[in-house]
Every structure is written in structure tokens, then in C-alpha cells.
Amino acid sequence: TALYAGRVLAHAYPDRAVPTPLLEELVRAGHLGHKAGPGFRMHVGKQPEPNPMLAQILEKYRAGGKAPEGEEVTDRLFLPMLLEATRVLEGGIVRDPSDVDMGLILGTGFPPYRGGILRWCDTEGAGKILDRLGRLTALGKRFEPTETLTRHARTGELFYPMSKVILASAS
Structure with missing residues (x-):
């Protein structure tokens, strides 16, 4: 359980x-x-x-x-998952972001319409995610950004590089 x-x-x-x-x-x-x-x-x-x-x-x-509401609820659930996903990539445990995303969709019931936690990060934007993590630092180390997420925010790198083309055409 x-x-x-x-x-x-x-x-x-x-x-x-x-x-x-x-x-x-x-x-x-x-x-x-x-x-x-x-x-x-x-x-x-x-x-x-x-x-x-x-x-x-x-x-x-x-x-x-005070009960958390809206985006804070999503952040408290998704952001630790995202950070762990970046750690398995950093550690070489998994090579391909799509394997992480598929594992979370099929194994934990992560919402498929979001495309997986790493695709969700690409869609939200790593910079925005870092800002949201900053609001949760008082809740402990589980909300500390990883090197990968920090690099993605700084450089604009994506877990799914083709997303950049798709996201740019949608705006």
C-alpha cells in the first residue's frame, strides 16, 4: 500500500x-x-x-x-515527482525522458493528458517551475531544485527538444 x-x-x-x-x-x-x-x-x-x-x-x-488551494496543491504533488524524475536522469538510472514519463503514467496513474511529468515541465517552463519551488522551500529539502532543472531554466533546454517547435507554433 x-x-x-x-x-x-x-x-x-x-x-x-x-x-x-x-x-x-x-x-x-x-x-x-x-x-x-x-x-x-x-x-x-x-x-x-x-x-x-x-x-x-x-x-x-x-x-x-489554511488549506492549500489550486496551483499549490498541484505543486505539492507534482514538483517532488518532477525533482525525482530529474534525479533518475542525472544518475543515469534512466536515459530517456519518455521512459520516465511512461513509467509515471502507467505505474502511478499520472494524468496522461499532461504527457508525463517531464513533458509537463517543458509545457510549464523550467523557469516558472523554479519560481514555484521557491515558494515551497519552507516545506523542506524535497523542494530544492536539482542541477538539471536549474540548467533547463537557465538555458531554455527541454526534455523533449521537439516541444520547442510545437510550443512556439502554438503561441
């Missing part, structure tokens, strides 16, 4: 993987997800509904009582 995978990642990368107490509480309460009952959502009718217990748990962990 996500809880146990999170523990393994937190042990391996304590500076970048921060386990959430939210999952601990949901599992402790027996809220294991769709196949075993409620999880993040309640599956009562055709459309899943938010689990009311989740709101109670979230309230305890909100920093300053």
Missing part, C-alpha cells in the same frame, strides 16, 4: 520523502480503500464521495489552519 511504500521511501531518502500521518490514521481506522471499504473516498453509489473522516484528519495537520 501507499503507507508501506512511503515508509520504505522515507527510510531510503529521509531528506526528500516525508511520510504523511494521514495514511497512518486512515489505515488504523480500517479505511483501506475501494476494495476493502472506505479510503480517501466512500464508494456508496455510482459516484465516489469524499470520506468525511478525511476532513477531520486533515484539519489536525493544516499548517496555520
Whole structure:
């Protein structure tokens, strides 16, 4: 489950993987997800509904009582993923950005319409992403930019060089 995978990642990368107490509480309460009952959502009718217990748990962990909204939610989810994707490229673990993107789409359910995390970065622009990371530095090292992302922002380099042609023609 996500809880146990999170523990393994937190042990391996304590500076970048921060386990959430939210999952601990949901599992402790027996809220294991769709196949075993409620999880993040309640599956009562055709459309899943938010689990009311989740709101109670979230309230305890909100920093300053303020819930993140809009782009901040996306950034908190996507930016650590993007940074890890750049690390596997930097480390030579994966050579081709499309392999990373396909792995995230098929393996984690990353939204396919975004083309993968690295294509998403090309579309958003590495410079804008660096600015957004800057707003999240207080949340820890997991939001520190990598050399690759910093270089892309400085030089305009893309993970998918043909994107430059496509993006230029769209504007």
C-alpha cells in the first residue's frame, strides 16, 4: 500500500520523502480503500464521495489552519515527482525522458493528458517551475531544485527538444 511504500521511501531518502500521518490514521481506522471499504473516498453509489473522516484528519495537520488551494496543491504533488524524475536522469538510472514519463503514467496513474511529468515541465517552463519551488522551500529539502532543472531554466533546454517547435507554433 501507499503507507508501506512511503515508509520504505522515507527510510531510503529521509531528506526528500516525508511520510504523511494521514495514511497512518486512515489505515488504523480500517479505511483501506475501494476494495476493502472506505479510503480517501466512500464508494456508496455510482459516484465516489469524499470520506468525511478525511476532513477531520486533515484539519489536525493544516499548517496555520489554511488549506492549500489550486496551483499549490498541484505543486505539492507534482514538483517532488518532477525533482525525482530529474534525479533518475542525472544518475543515469534512466536515459530517456519518455521512459520516465511512461513509467509515471502507467505505474502511478499520472494524468496522461499532461504527457508525463517531464513533458509537463517543458509545457510549464523550467523557469516558472523554479519560481514555484521557491515558494515551497519552507516545506523542506524535497523542494530544492536539482542541477538539471536549474540548467533547463537557465538555458531554455527541454526534455523533449521537439516541444520547442510545437510550443512556439502554438503561441
